[in-house]
Amino acid sequence: MNEMDYPRLREILHRTTLPGGLRVRTVYKPDFAKFYAILLVNCGSVDRRYDRDGQLVQMPQGVAHYLEHKLFDMPEGSADALFAAIGASGNAYTSHDFTGYYVQSSEQQAEALRVLLRMAFTPYFTEETVQKERGIITQEIKMAADDPYDCLGEIHMQSLFPGHPLSEPILGTEESIAGITPDCLRRWYSDFYRPENMVLCVEGDLPPAEVAAIASELLPPAQEGRVESLFDRTPAAPPRTGAQYLRREVSMPTFRLSFPLPDRPPEDQRFEFAAELALELLAGDSADCFRQLYESGLVDSGFTWSIERYRRKAFLSFGGDSRDPEAVCAALCAAARTMLSGGVRSDDLARLKRSMLGRLLRDLDSFSVCCTRLAECTLCGQDYFRFPEILDAITEAELAPLLRAIVPEQAVLTILAPKEEAL
Amino acid sequence: MLQRSTLLPGIRLTAVKSDKFKTATLCLCLVRPLRADEAAMNALLPSVLLRGSLAYPTMRELSRFLETAYGASCGAIVRKRGEAQLTGLYAEFLDDALLPEPLLPDMISLLGGLLLDPMTAEGGFLPEYFAVERDNLRNAMEAEANDKRVYAFRRLCRRMFRGEPFATPAAGEKAELDAVTPQSLYAHYRRILTQSPIEIIYQGSSDPGPIAAAFRDLLSPFAGAERPLPPPPAAVVQREAQAFSETQPLEQSKLVVGFRMAIPQTPVELAAQQVLLAVYGAGPSSRLFLRMREEQSLCYSVSASFDRCKGTLFVYAGIDADQYEPALREIRTQLAACAAGRISDEELRFAKSQLRSQLRAIGDNPSRLEELYLGDAVGPIRATVAERTAAVEAVTAEDVAAAARTVREDTVFFLKGAAE
Numbered sequence: 001m002n003e004m005d006y007p008r009l010r011e012i013l014h015r016t017t018l019p020g021g022l023r024v025r026t027v028y029k030p031d032f033a034k035f036y037a038i039l040l041v042n043c044g045s046v047d048r049r050y051d052r053d054g055q056l057v058q059m060p061q062g063v064a065h066y067l068e069h070k071l072f073d074m075p076e077g078s079a080d081a082l083f084a085a086i087g088a089s090g091n092a093y094t095s096h097d098f099t100g101y102y103v104q105s106s107e108q109q110a111e112a113l114r115v116l117l118r119m120a121f122t123p124y125f126t127e128e129t130v131q132k133e134r135g136i137i138t139q140e141i142k143m144a145a146d147d148p149y150d151c152l153g154e155i156h157m158q159s160l161f162p163g164h165p166l167s168e169p170i171l172g173t174e175e176s177i178a179g180i181t182p183d184c185l186r187r188w189y190s191d192f193y194r195p196e197n198m199v200l201c202v203e204g205d206l207p208p209a210e211v212a213a214i215a216s217e218l219l220p221p222a223q224e225g226r227v228e229s230l231f232d233r234t235p236a237a238p239p240r241t242g243a244q245y246l247r248r249e250v251s252m253p254t255f256r257l258s259f260p261l262p263d264r265p266p267e268d269q270r271f272e273f274a275a276e277l278a279l280e281l282l283a284g285d286s287a288d289c290f291r292q293l294y295e296s297g298l299v300d301s302g303f304t305w306s307i308e309r310y311r312r313k314a315f316l317s318f319g320g321d322s323r324d325p326e327a328v329c330a331a332l333c334a335a336a337r338t339m340l341s342g343g344v345r346s347d348d349l350a351r352l353k354r355s356m357l358g359r360l361l362r363d364l365d366s367f368s369v370c371c372t373r374l375a376e377c378t379l380c381g382q383d384y385f386r387f388p389e390i391l392d393a394i395t396e397a398e399l400a401p402l403l404r405a406i407v408p409e410q411a412v413l414t415i416l417a418p419k420e421e422a423l
Numbered sequence: 424m425l426q427r428s429t430l431l432p433g434i435r436l437t438a439v440k441s442d443k444f445k446t447a448t449l450c451l452c453l454v455r456p457l458r459a460d461e462a463a464m465n466a467l468l469p470s471v472l473l474r475g476s477l478a479y480p481t482m483r484e485l486s487r488f489l490e491t492a493y494g495a496s497c498g499a500i501v502r503k504r505g506e507a508q509l510t511g512l513y514a515e516f517l518d519d520a521l522l523p524e525p526l527l528p529d530m531i532s533l534l535g536g537l538l539l540d541p542m543t544a545e546g547g548f549l550p551e552y553f554a555v556e557r558d559n560l561r562n563a564m565e566a567e568a569n570d571k572r573v574y575a576f577r578r579l580c581r582r583m584f585r586g587e588p589f590a591t592p593a594a595g596e597k598a599e600l601d602a603v604t605p606q607s608l609y610a611h612y613r614r615i616l617t618q619s620p621i622e623i624i625y626q627g628s629s630d631p632g633p634i635a636a637a638f639r640d641l642l643s644p645f646a647g648a649e650r651p652l653p654p655p656p657a658a659v660v661q662r663e664a665q666a667f668s669e670t671q672p673l674e675q676s677k678l679v680v681g682f683r684m685a686i687p688q689t690p691v692e693l694a695a696q697q698v699l700l701a702v703y704g705a706g707p708s709s710r711l712f713l714r715m716r717e718e719q720s721l722c723y724s725v726s727a728s729f730d731r732c733k734g735t736l737f738v739y740a741g742i743d744a745d746q747y748e749p750a751l752r753e754i755r756t757q758l759a760a761c762a763a764g765r766i767s768d769e770e771l772r773f774a775k776s777q778l779r780s781q782l783r784a785i786g787d788n789p790s791r792l793e794e795l796y797l798g799d800a801v802g803p804i805r806a807t808v809a810e811r812t813a814a815v816e817a818v819t820a821e822d823v824a825a826a827a828r829t830v831r832e833d834t835v836f837f838l839k840g841a842a843e
Binding site: 010031032033034078080081083084085086087088089104105106107132133134135136137139140142143145146147148149249250251252284285286288291294295297300301321351352354355356357358359361362364365 | 443444445446470481482483486487489490491492493494495496515516517521551555558559562565566568569570571671672673674675706707708712716717720721722723724741742743769772773775776777778779780781783784786787788789840
């Protein structure tokens with residue numbers, strides 16, 4: 001067990017790797033009743049085509065999410081009931097690149113962790129239970145289909161990454177999930193749910209040694225063979241740039257606007273922080289560009305910007321409601337150009353670094369945010385808790401290449417607009 | 424450590440001193456009766472105030488200050504609790520324990536300034552600030568139709584509570600908003616500043632003494648007048664249950680059922696209703712979830728919720744259009760089973776441990792504390808977390824059944840999906 005002290009965060013992190021390769025990270029908080037644990041698996045919807053010992057395997061769309069639902073089945077019943085019996089609540093999610101299982105509780109923490117790990121390490125499904133789940137997931141797919149914002153997100157990804165796994169729906173489709181059998185799920189499980197492909201992060205009143213002991217006791221055996229997702233090897237067609245409209249019953253237009261970044265960005269927090277600082281300088285609350293857009297009623301307080309990254313694909317993204325999204329796009333591109341020609345002021349950068357440091361420190365109050373971020377960083381080989389030092393080191397020179405991506409020719413703009421209204 | 428004090432008549436400070444968190448929070452709320460003719464103004468007010476004060480007159484100055492203050496954030500609070508409406512401001516910032524220089528005094532001045540020294544012109548708020556914020560709120564009101572779940576709840580509420588204050592949404596109605604001017608909003612603001620109870624809530628590592636003194640100084644010019652609490656909801660005459668529906672081009676239909684129930688007056692009555700909710704429909708171990716989702720695959724989402732200050736219980740389910748009858752039957756059957764006392768020891772145990780766990784976690788979550796104490800400010804029940812926990816422990820199956828027997832179906836709304 002390795003103990004790392006982070007004085008600027010006032011946090012201590014315990015790290016260990018169990019036989020078979022499961023990495024365990026514990027933030028011990030004896031003065032808290034709340035408790036959070038997440039088991040993060042390094043696979044998601046984008047990994048459904050993969051190479052297993054030289055053989056191409058192709059799973060139906062939605063397999064990662066389907067398995068996530070079915071792992072809650074255990075020989076003695078549903079994991080939900082086992083969680084409920086100890087006052088814990090467990091849940092899970094599937095994203096493009098991760099599958100996460102988590103539990104929160106404020107009593108019987110050791111037992112809550114045991115149930116979480118037993119659930120995740122016990123693939124148990126029958127023909128009948130897999131069949132029954134289809135109805136539930138079909139309702140989930142229909143719910144998403146009725147949500148215009150979900151549709152906007154999906155179409156946006158299709159424009160950014162045409163024909164690429166990132167453009168596929170995480171839930172799959174009604175047709176694709178019809179092809180998911182207990183065999184598919186078993187195979188997906190044994191190929192991806194390998195100890196070396198997972199990370200366990202725990203925060204709360206459970207000593208690190210106990211966390212490691214519980215995980216060791218329940219750990220599944222190491223798997224034979226080699227599995228490699230074809231995600232990073234699948235080429236994407238060039239993005240569909242320009243504006244694309246989607247007409248739905250909505251009260252006002254909503255947009256997603258993205259600018260692709262070159263492939264294979266460095267897989268570290270420094271790159272993400274630099275991108276966030278560049279975006280905040282460009283369009284944050286104190287930026288001239290944002291103020292002008294806001295005061296002219298072109299965006300409201302729901303305007304967002306972010307750096308999105310799925311392993312080696314990354315893009316800068318903006319979104320929100322606007323009566324004229326194309327004008328917002330033009331204003332952002334013009335502001336990026338101005339900023340590149342005028343240079344970034346060092347006092348502006350210093351102020352925004354300080355702001356970001358404060359927000360990142362405050363995020364640590366949420367055990368779920370802290371553990372999830374810790375797990376993601378660990379899977380990418382990063383040390384999450386080093387964020388103050390990483391932020392300190394970022395220079396003005398790192399922001400320019402990011403700002404250069406914000407040009408009209410590269411804009412992928414998807415607009416969800418009301419049906420009748422002609423814009 | 425929790426400390427409550429009355430700073431001035433009708434103005435209270437609740438301070439939760441704790442050094443467990445990196446975030447300190449401060450919130451300042453006016454408590455208003457929920458009324459159709461002022462709800463939209465109360466919803467608009469904080470957004471206009473947040474545009475700038477005499478000290479920070481523009482968004483740019485305000486944002487730069489917040490960035491320099493280690494990414495502090497402030498925002499609007501607009502909430503509906505029973506037939507009361509809360510309108511106010513909050514700030515979240517890095518706790519002084521982590522900083523070389525304290526931030527708290529600056530944050531108190533900031534919130535005080537935003538609330539008490541707004542930018543004005545010609546006897547009203549600045550017209551350009553007002554216009555943008557009114558348009559934003561109007562857009563948000565119109566957006567309720569975009570989210571079908573929200574839309575279904577709003578339609579149900581407008582019909583079920585017609586003629587009662589509770590029919591008004593937290594943000595008010597559009598027709599009322601359209602009539603508001605910078606001058607009328609300013610006049611309303613001046614009036615409610617002197618006539619409403621004010622709840623201030625602080626959570627952080629600092630001593631409450633100086634905070635109380637600072638707010639007493641800020642607010643003493645407004646002291647003197649009465650600050651009456653909103654009246655509790657009036658008793659409702661029981662009526663025959665009603666059902667209505669609407670068809671829209673949707674893949675999935677939304678079923679919402681509104682029930683009336685007794686308004687709990689004591690922690691014990693509240694605990695019985697909370698256990699009922701947990702057994703019946705809140706969470707993945709509840710009856711509705713297990714029967715409707717896990718056993719019958721009728722839905723992906725089904726849940727029950729309640730408003731303890733109004734005495735209502737809602738059930739929501741997203742289902743296929745042809746499953747209306749079976750879904751509604753199951754919703755009624757499970758409630759009837761609870762009322763008949765068919766609650767197993769296991770269900771009772773699960774529900775209690777779920778509630779106990781939630782209560783234990785409240786003290787570990789800065790925003791939950793604020794919500795709890797604001798809720799207390801308007802409801803009939805004031806109790807500590809320990810008192811609430813003890814009340815939950817004491818609930819029996821018969822208490823739960825008795826609570827279920829006060830539940831009466833009132834209105835069913837079905838937003839039916841059909842092919843376009």
